[in-house]
Amino acid sequence: MIFVGTCGFCEARKRYFQNFKTVEIQQTFYRILKEKTLKKWQSEAPEDFIFSIKAFQGITHPANSPTWKRSxxxxxxxxxxxxxxxxxxxxxxxxxxxxxxxxxxxxxxQLPKSFKETEENFANAEGFFSKISRDIEIAVELRGWSEKGIKKFVREFDVIDVTDPLARKPLHKGNINYYRLHGAYENGRIIYKHKYTDEELEKIAERVKEWNKKESYIYFNNVYMCDDAKRFKRLI
Known part of the structure; x- marks a missing residue:
């Protein structure tokens, strides 16, 4: 099974629930949400709809991160x-x-690029994952790490390796692949204002199908994510 969605509701929720089967909630990263808001979203969604949520930035981003301005x-x-x-x-x-x-x-x-591949950060991760409750699947996006480091991280802590299928193959074991598509990359920077070409979407589809396990989740996170996600759905 291959599920396609976007990072955040890219259109009115009622319409989104008609067009997509999954979403990655972004608001939970920036702010602590009211329970009544979450219950409303859950009640509005179809019974078989799949939610993923982005962990609050207090877990991942230090106090000097500009993302805290929105918190x-x-x-x-x-x-x-x-x-x-x-x-x-x-x-x-x-x-x-x-x-x-x-x-x-x-x-x-989703860990920031400033979370470097160091012994200190790996030790932090050991302390974190050894103590948390985890009755829900955890997916981790590491930026700037070597493939060797990513493989060690995801296998040591039994998490899903989040990747861009145009960049590399997932390195974890297990039955689920989780992809995030941010746009283009130039000199180590993400260009979110990128509209995927038909050729790029076809290449993504080819790789997702080739690497598919029991389930694959693809979330678009670029400026044109709504249109690109719908085009990709039609393609597959």
Missing amino acids: NVKPSRDVGFLKPTNEVFKYWEITLNEARILNASFILI
Whole structure:
């Protein structure tokens, strides 16, 4: 099975639920949401709809990250980088509760490029994953890590390796692949204002089908994500 969606509702929710079978919620990364908001979304969605939510930035991003400007929480020095601190664990429990309300299938942990491939960060991850509750599948997006480092990370902590199918093949074991399509890449920077060509979508479809396991999830996250996701759905 191959499921296609976008990172966030790219159109009115009622229309989105008609056009797509899955979504990756972005608001949970920037802000702590009210339970009534999450319950409303869950009640509006079709019974077989699949939610994924992005973990709150207090788990992944340090206090100097510009993403905190959009938050309804003020960060301390103890946040981010999977540090095994009381504050990070508190934010994980909040994220986990949000996922449970939505009956989400996945929690995405998207780590910033500043989360370097170092012994310190790997040790932080060990401390984090050894203590958290995890009754929901966890997908992790690492940026700037070597394939060797990614393979060690996802296998050590039993998480799904999130990747762009135009960049590389997923490195984890298991029955689920999870892809995020941000746009184009230039000199190490992501160009979100990129509209995928027919040739690019065909190449993505070819690789997703070739690497497909039990299930594959593809989430578009570029400026033109709604149109590109619909084009991709028609293609496959």
